[in-house]
Amino acid sequence: MIKVLLADDQSLVLGALAALLGAEDDLEVVATCTSGDQVAAAVAEKAPDVCLLDIEMPGANGIELVSQLAKSHPGLPCALVTTFGRPGYLQRALEAGAKGFLVKDTPAEELAVAVRKIHQGETVIDPTLAIASITSGPNPLTAREIEVLQEALTGVGIETIAQRLHLSAGTVRNHISSAIAKTHTSTRMEAALTANEAGWL
Incomplete structure (x- = not known):
């Protein structure tokens, strides 16, 4: 058996x-x-x-x-x-x-x-x-971009994401911009939803 x-x-x-x-x-x-x-x-x-x-x-x-x-x-x-x-x-x-x-x-x-x-x-x-x-194809996101998008998926703002991940707001914005470009979207929530739907988060 x-x-x-x-x-x-x-x-x-x-x-x-x-x-x-x-x-x-x-x-x-x-x-x-x-x-x-x-x-x-x-x-x-x-x-x-x-x-x-x-x-x-x-x-x-x-x-x-x-x-x-x-x-x-x-x-x-x-x-x-x-x-x-x-x-x-x-x-x-x-x-x-x-x-x-x-x-x-x-x-x-x-x-x-x-x-x-x-x-x-x-x-x-x-x-x-x-x-x-x-x-x-493979997941195009870096580990840090995944972390940022996971937080963005909860609906919080950039300052809150920065605090949670112990990053500066500017660094968070850079990661979000990169993720938006890679997911061919126009906002951080769209990028987060697109990445989540693909199973990347």
Whole structure:
């Protein structure tokens, strides 16, 4: 039996995934988590063979969890199963060490096959998303521009962003100008929304 851990903050989705995978003869769902901060303890207690993680969850997001588990449990394959099929998310997930990236509308049979392949050491990526990732290119933003746009996404002004990141207002404006140019937008909020939609933040 392949033991599977599922993490998703939407109870209906979590229940559906558990039912679909649990119906397979060789798969057993040994743990379900509704927030990212439950995953480490569940992995330690249940010793799953494969983890399927949502991206956007309270506690810790799926990409952060993949990175954490790669350090605490090397060799434990993790895949992201998400509603948000954004190319930037795929790139960040693979960099973190994910062995799979699937969207939630993947048919049940394909999801079960993906779990088996990931357990065997293969990497499984939604083909449509893989093509989108290749055509969209890499994330053009620097680490500091990402931090600035993450703050801008909350709607705060430049002075507040500067205080939060311990930068001068002028430096923040420079990072925002650069990010606006790279995202082909005209305001900091547009740049933040565009970058977020691409999965770069």
